[in-house]
Amino acid sequence: MDFKKLVLAVVLGSVATTALAVDKNAVRSQAKMMHGPLPAAMPGAENDTPALIDLGERLYFETALSADGTQSCNSCHRIDGGRGGVDNEATSLGVKGSRGDRNSPSVWNAGFHVAQFWDGRAADLAAQAKGPILNPVEMAIPDEQTAISNLKKEGYEALFAEVFKGEADPLTYDNLAKAIGAFERTLITVDRFDKFLAGDDTAITDLEAKGYQTFVQSGCASCHNGATFGGSMYMKMGLVNAYENTHDMGRFAVTNNPADKFVFKVPSLRNITKTAPYFHDGAVAELDQAVSKMAWMQLGRQLSEQELAEIVAFLGALEDTHTITVKYLNSDAGVGH
CATH class of the missing domain: 1.10.760.10 (Cytochrome c-like domain)
Structure with a gap:
């Protein structure tokens, strides 16, 4: 799939009218309740x-x-x-x-x-x-x-x-x-979605706002929940339709509990656009492919091209927008450098 062409078609085609009609205040209220912004500091x-x-x-x-x-x-x-x-x-x-x-x-x-x-x-x-x-x-x-x-x-x-x-x-x-x-x-991370949650309607596009709604309505938020959009629970990989990698048994190797076979920590979707390739084995190269495959394996859903483009557009709003200043790069880390 040529994803750039797909997004262009969605923006210029039939979804444009729907996306432009999105109520950002309603999206913001829903997102604050279901996810919320990242806290300013981590525990500890x-x-x-x-x-x-x-x-x-x-x-x-x-x-x-x-x-x-x-x-x-x-x-x-x-x-x-x-x-x-x-x-x-x-x-x-x-x-x-x-x-x-x-x-x-x-x-x-x-x-x-x-x-x-x-x-x-x-x-x-x-x-x-x-x-x-x-x-x-x-x-x-x-x-x-x-x-x-x-x-x-x-x-x-x-x-x-x-x-x-x-x-x-x-x-x-x-x-x-x-x-x-x-x-x-x-x-x-610092991203546009949290700026939107803070009240800036211009921080995300109408398509991204619609994508958040599609993300929730499709069932993705059942696992990718909380401020980090994941990272808070474990789930079987291939809950509805099996994943082809049956070699890695996941948490079973840690707990020896048969119920933990193929169970992994749900990954956070914050900054997901920068972390390809995807899944615990890095088997999927593109984000749209990962979203489509997860919807099928975990939810038993085959997303339409429109739904897929909306969700991937939304995930772009979770991309980190700031760059930290790195003081110690590899060989310069030592005390004497």
Whole structure:
């Protein structure tokens, strides 16, 4: 499908009259009730100091936390240059040339989620931060002590001592994870949809407003709910019509509960336009294809071209519009740089 032609046809064709007739005040009221704007701060951010956040940012870009000194958190979860918190690969390449078996989820807004990773195996951002560093397929550091030793070589002892004052041993793997989590709690998207919710009718188009209504009426909001439009619950992939990937068993590998077979965390749709390819295995390249496929698998619905174009147009209003200033890029992360 040529999606650009499809959107043009929708805008210029029969949907134009319907879209122009949308009541934005009604859409706003409905959206405030069902979704709402993103909070200004993530849970736990009230305890994060500027020094802890700055340390976490250094560590997020620190390549010494990989076995060959080439990768950082940002390698797979890119936030530089206005990126969507992902590497836009189906699965990510590790330091030893192997690829993981799941798509790297976005780090943007992740601290609002019910848990971390597609299968929810990490309770929070700090717990998540510990995993990839020691994963032999990802950053491949052999053990926690090696990670700490690498940071000492890079001159981090004084920084940790300053941030974690009063602790007998401030440079620990737990504190490393706490710092990265603190930085990640600052990664909150800013989009036009929230500006619309705040009262700016010009922030979204009539087609995008109509798309929100179609999104809700089609049943998408039953899972993609809350301010993050997802991330708050788990759901079986292929609830109505089965998904062809039957190799990845989802949360079953974590819980060993047969009811959790093919169950995954519902992804957030905030900034979804920047996080292709889609699904836990990165199998779908285009957003319109992902929306169409999910409607069929999860809702048993075959969306019309008009409905599809409206929903995808709405999702564009959830795209992050701001770019953060990155202070420490990869090799420049170290204390001595």
